[in-house]
Amino acid sequence: MTYFHTHILGFPRIGKNREFKKALEAYWNSEISEQELQNIGKDIRKYNWEIQKDSGLDYITVGDFSWYDHILETSALLGVVPSRFKEKIDTINLDSLFLMARGQSSNSNNISACDMTKWFNTNYHYIVPEFTEDQNFTISTNTLFEHIDEAQEQGYLVKPVLVGPLTYLWLGKASHPNFDKLTLIKNIIPIYNQIFKKLKEKNIDWVQIDEPILTLDLSPEWINSFSETYQKLNFNNLKILLATYFGSIEDKIEQINRLPIHGLHVDLCSNPEQIESIINQYSVDKVLSVGVINGRNIWKSDLFKIESNLNYLKNLFGENLWISASCSLLHSPVDLDSEHNIDPEIKNWLAFAKQKIQEISLVSKILSNSEDKNTNTFIIENFKSTQSRLKSNKVHNSEVQKNINLINENYFKRKSDYKERAQIQKNKYNLPLFPTTTIGSFPQTKEIRGLRKKLKDKKIDLNLYNNEIKKNILDCIQRQEKLDIDVLVHGEAERNDMVEFFGELLEGFIFTSNGWVQSYGSRCVKPPVIYGDVYRKKPLTLEWTSYAQSLTERPVKGMLTGPVTIISWSFVRDDQPIKETAKQIALALREETIDLEKAGIKFIQIDEPAFREALPLKKKDWKNYFDWAIPCFKIASCGISDETQIHTHMCYSEFNDIISYIAELDADVITIECSRSNMELLSAFENYCYPNEIGPGIYDIHSPNIPNTDLMVNNLKKALNFISKDKLWINPDCGLKTRNWPEVEYALKNMVLAAKELRKNAT
Incomplete structure (x- = not known):
């Protein structure tokens, strides 16, 4: 033998x-x-x-x-x-x-x-x-x-x-x-x-x-x-x-x-x-x-x-x-x-x-x-x-298949091209030159994590939990207004993870108690498991985003995770092509963006940090990937009017070789990680004239090292060598959930001061 x-x-x-x-x-x-x-x-x-x-x-x-x-x-x-x-x-x-x-x-x-x-x-x-x-x-x-x-x-x-x-x-x-x-x-x-x-x-x-x-x-x-x-x-x-x-x-x-x-x-x-x-x-x-x-x-x-x-x-x-x-x-x-x-x-x-x-x-x-x-x-x-x-009859849903069959060419395009949309948005919102924003999350304190655990363990009821989350959102809004940030976020206190949160609200997902995998250092993630057809039974983010917007006159971004990232950061069913599952998720997100817009949310960010990560290793396979990844983003983002501004975010990957494909997503604003590489990623724009607006992250949120205003200004000046001043946004590299409030406020204060310094020299 x-x-x-x-x-x-x-x-x-x-x-x-x-x-x-x-x-x-x-x-x-x-x-x-x-x-x-x-x-x-x-x-x-x-x-x-x-x-x-x-x-x-x-x-x-x-x-x-x-x-x-x-x-x-x-x-x-x-x-x-x-x-x-x-x-x-x-x-x-x-x-x-x-x-x-x-x-x-x-x-x-x-x-x-x-x-x-x-x-x-x-x-x-x-x-x-x-x-x-x-x-x-x-x-x-x-x-x-x-x-x-x-x-x-x-x-x-x-x-x-x-x-x-x-x-x-x-x-x-x-x-x-x-x-x-x-x-x-x-x-x-x-x-x-x-x-x-x-x-x-x-x-x-x-x-x-x-x-x-x-x-x-x-x-x-x-x-x-x-x-x-x-x-x-x-x-x-x-x-x-x-x-x-x-x-x-x-x-x-x-x-x-x-x-x-x-x-x-x-x-x-x-x-x-x-x-x-x-x-x-x-x-x-x-x-x-x-x-x-x-x-x-x-x-x-x-x-x-x-x-x-x-x-x-x-x-x-x-x-x-x-x-x-x-x-x-x-x-x-x-x-x-x-x-x-x-x-x-x-x-x-x-x-x-x-x-x-x-x-x-x-x-x-x-x-x-x-x-x-x-x-x-x-x-x-x-x-x-x-x-x-x-x-198993738990895997397939006939209504999902019917909705997939209804997809047509109108699902993949906005009413107007970027130039026309940009003018409409500038006239409506009158944002300053070099507008400031953050990527979405704010510190997930022990109190917030403890609150979620108490709800999960049934030690508190949903009403008490919701009231505490509202207090946290109010605190986030007030801190951002005090810092004088232009486009605000609600802070994501209710979210355990940018993928798991959405999976918990969508059908077709299950969740483990201890299915952790390492992402980097001590950072572990617990990917959802997509076992069947995915669909949206009810709104995902509408309640908290609408509440945040009711607290301020400044615009608040709705925050969603994109279909490619949800796919990439989940354990995905392998009984059908990945592109089919991604399409199902995109349809669910499309319903969400439409509801957000109806509720008065005019800035919506669809994060795709895994867009580069999911790219096949060999160029000969790229076309097959982009042929479904780009349309899925468009399905999610193109159901709204021209005046609603779509943002996306990507981080910790090399973008130089795919920048033209990123442009095909046609997001009004893209924010990307730049600071850890000392703004080296900006070289992607040296030989490619990116048509839409860009926010190169100017400080590394994964490090306790907080740059001063002068360093941020210098980084932004580097960015202006590649990005025109009317298209440059100012933001951190990534979300701020892993940092503490003193670090965050100090860094964002420097960031806003850098933006104001830049405006002085640009007018």
């Missing part, structure tokens, strides 16, 4: 009950010591490794745990510390990591945090490495090696994971635009060789090297560098598993075949079609690790279908066929067993990280023709649950 090895690329680091988040924030608030923090990390790793071992995985993955982000952890390992931190950092330790990730704010010395952006096409964020022309690399932490020792002492067969040298360089940014960071590969190779030597000394057999950039459109220089680099790497007789994920590598199999590696991992969930090219070109004498369990969604796998698809590979590769998840399980919640309040029928359709590991083992046993009774029981249960989902 042939045996098929099993492993995973990584496991969630947040802990079963978000111990990671709670410990990090307690440490940052000086409530626990570093040793106490380290002990909690050790407990999380122990739990993760036990799950892998108890589920029958052959290799236990080590090196996937980090205290903020695995790319930042790699920077620490390689000694990559930007110069502005070096006075504060003698040796690289935990506080060094947090300083680079969060920056520093003090009376005497403000230090800006490192740039942060999205990890490929996921909602995970990584800290961007910063490289200089004379960049030195040196092994600067022992964390990886200590974690290996820790696992080996517990008796585990360890497979360390490293970010590959080329992916690491690709993900970083050069200090000067004309500096080619690829030239640094000659400096980094010796350090990786030292790492391999240390791993060999620890009797490691296999090492996983992650090179996900192989799924991207790479220039010839970068593609060729793989062969040159890997020929120079001295693996010290270690076996190397090259891991790719999030897309297809079918166009690079020829180059991969030339690498001196011993195995290759491919993601067969994001792109199952690539297996044909792999079969035709990849050597059967090497290990092929197949990612057949989806690491980015929560639906139970169809084990019979997987077995059928793998039978040919099984016969071709024999014991060289390994079974795994498509990517790291970092993007999945930890354990479905923690969920006690989900509809039992729907819960039976789900699998979280722990359950996905069990599925990996089951696939191996099925392929091995195991006659174990427990295995056969699991297989039968899997078949019943996957079939029941396909047949």
Whole structure:
């Protein structure tokens, strides 16, 4: 009987009950010591490794745990510390990591945090490495090696994971635009060789090297560098598993075949079609690790279908066929067993990280023709649950399908073009030059969070809750008026999350109690689960937005989350194309924008921070994406009159290559993140004349570091090199829910003063 090895690329680091988040924030608030923090990390790793071992995985993955982000952890390992931190950092330790990730704010010395952006096409964020022309690399932490020792002492067969040298360089940014960071590969190779030597000394057999950039459109220089680099790497007789994920590598199999590696991992969930090219070109004498369990969604796998698809590979590769998840399980919640309040029928359709590991083992046993009774029981249960989902009457709604069929060309356009609308809006609202606004949310204080929890636990009634929310909205409006902000928001006190809030009010969603995944640092999100057809039974935001508008003569923005972002930040049903689910959400949002306008809300923001994130990794697939993503935004936004101003917001992504597509959304105003990159994103407008109005975020809300008015003015002057003064809005990078009120008021005061300073010089 042939045996098929099993492993995973990584496991969630947040802990079963978000111990990671709670410990990090307690440490940052000086409530626990570093040793106490380290002990909690050790407990999380122990739990993760036990799950892998108890589920029958052959290799236990080590090196996937980090205290903020695995790319930042790699920077620490390689000694990559930007110069502005070096006075504060003698040796690289935990506080060094947090300083680079969060920056520093003090009376005497403000230090800006490192740039942060999205990890490929996921909602995970990584800290961007910063490289200089004379960049030195040196092994600067022992964390990886200590974690290996820790696992080996517990008796585990360890497979360390490293970010590959080329992916690491690709993900970083050069200090000067004309500096080619690829030239640094000659400096980094010796350090990786030292790492391999240390791993060999620890009797490691296999090492996983992650090179996900192989799924991207790479220039010839970068593609060729793989062969040159890997020929120079001295693996010290270690076996190397090259891991790719999030897309297809079918166009690079020829180059991969030339690498001196011993195995290759491919993601067969994001792109199952690539297996044909792999079969035709990849050597059967090497290990092929197949990612057949989806690491980015929560639906139970169809084990019979997987077995059928793998039978040919099984016969071709024999014991060289390994079974795994498509990517790291970092993007999945930890354990479905923690969920006690989900509809039992729907819960039976789900699998979280722990359950996905069990599925990996089951696939191996099925392929091995195991006659174990427990295995056969699991297989039968899997078949019943996957079939029941396909047949369930909870999934489909005939009225939704009827409404979809009513969509016509009028759903995709405003009455007039932007120029005409802009004039109508300027005449009606008479906003000042460089109008100020915020992105939507204000601080979610302990009191607000406690209020929501009391309502959920039925310790207070709805009337008391509503009265308290009204008090908070009044407070937000009064603070904004005092600050002299031009276009106000209601503060979103009633919202737990920008996607979860809408999912709770729309049909077709369910919610977990503990389905958390890490977004960045201590920030965890609990994505909704879209299990069926989506529709709007009643207004979503009308009550609170209308109340806020009744408190002031200044305009108040209605705040909605767009269809692409709701899709991207939810676990989406996989029994129909994503574009069909997005269209259903867009129709629900269209109904909401129409109701808001009828209620007198003349500024409506439809946030799409995931618009770039959801973009396919290869340009050849972009058209298919934009062909549904842009129309869905237009369905949501085009049901209102010319005088109503549509805003959208995007953040923490590179927009340069898609700016023309963003323009096709035809939002009257777009606000984008700019400050963390020192306004570098404005270069997108250097060669493209963006037709509508723009608000480049002028301060980073994710850092306690608050820029003064002069710095904000300087950033705005940079913006004026690309954006005409009659189209420039002034706003923060993102929502303010994670900050405290003293920080927010100080920052917004500086922002308004910067706007007034700019107006003086512009008139």
